[in-house]
Amino acid sequence: MLLHRLRAPAVLLALALTALPAVAQTPMEDPLDARDARRVDRMEKVVRELRDIVFKAQRTGAPVVVQPADTDARMAELGARISDLEQSLTRINGSLETTGHELELAKRENEALKVQVKDLTDRLAVAEKAVAPPEPPEPPAEEPARAATPQEAFTAARQLMLSGDYAAAEQAFAAYVQDYPEGPRIAEARYWWGKTLTVRNAHAQAATAYIGAIRGWPQTSWAPDAVVELARSLVALKKPTDACQALAELPKRYPKAPTTVTNRAAATRTQAKCAA
Structure with a gap:
């Protein structure tokens, strides 16, 4: 802002200024174009x-305050607004x-979280299987009628096994x-009792039955197979x-064992990783 204190010489300036309109109103030979006319109006x-x-x-004799041009004020205001907008954009970019x-x-x-949920789901499935109620046991087969003699009892049990009724044959041989x-x-x-037990994977009971069958190494046709079945159960x-x-x-007890039995014995020896 510019402050002007006017003294006595201001009177001379006023007289000069009062004469300017008269000069400005003097008609000129050439007309002014629109731009020059606007410039004269502003002057x-x-x-x-x-x-x-x-x-x-x-x-008044008081000091006079000369205000800045309106254009400069607006330019300053626009500059301030632009600065505010730039700051706002900076904040928005930071927020983004x-x-x-x-x-x-x-x-x-x-x-x-997806990985954790899957892991928990898998664990829950395993836990559910672990605590699932066991399947109800199969109803016991009807006990076959007792034979009058040991030979009749053995023959009846053998017939049940030959017919494929291993559950009934197991009970008959156990009896x-x-x-x-x-x-x-x-x-x-x-021996045949052990066979029925092997069918339902009761390996511990089957091994006990086979041991009782080959006690004393009997020289019978079924004894070599009983040895192999015992090894398989073990x-x-x-x-x-x-x-x-x-x-x-x-081979020591039954050197003349059938080929089918020796082949099964070799396969079992490989499975057990026996030394050569």
């Missing part, structure tokens, strides 16, 4: 304002960057072993060392 407006300022200073970073973090957390522990065919009954029970010991006795 006349400025002169009138200066004259008013001078007369006011003469009357922060939001993008937060979205990326949220995406990663979401993927991690023979219990009822006739000194019967003439007790060893063979134990392998199933995770006892390969005992299985290898039983197989080692096979």
Whole structure:
């Protein structure tokens, strides 16, 4: 802002300014173009304002404040607004960057949660299987009628096995072993009993039955197969060392064992990883 204090010489300036309108109104030979006309109008407006300022200073003797042009004020205002807009854009860009970073973090957390949910789902499925109620046991087969003699009991049990009714045959041979522990065919009954137990993967009971069948190494047609079946049951029970010991006795006790039996013995020896 420019401050002007006007003194006595201002009177001379006022007289000069009062003469300017007369000169400006003197007709000229060539007309002014529109731009020059606007420029003259602005000059006349400025002169009138200066004259008013001078007369006011003469009357009051107070200092006069000359205000800046309206255009400069507006330019300053527009500059301030532009500066505010730039600051606002800077804040918005910062907010967008922060939001993008937060979205990326949220995406990663979401993927991690998906993995955790899947893991928990798998664990829950395993737990549900572990606590699932066991299947109800099969109803026991009807106990066959007791035979009058040991031979009749053995024949009846053998017929049940030949017909494919292994459950009934298992009970029949178990009954023979219990009822006739000194019967003439007790060893063979134990052998066939072990066969029925092997069918339903009762390997521990089957091994016990086979051991009772080959006690004393009987010289019968079924004895070599009983040795192999004993070894197979021991392998199933995770006892390969005992299985290898039983197989080692096979060629000693039964050197004339059938080829089918020796082939099965070789396969079982490989399964048990017996030493050569």
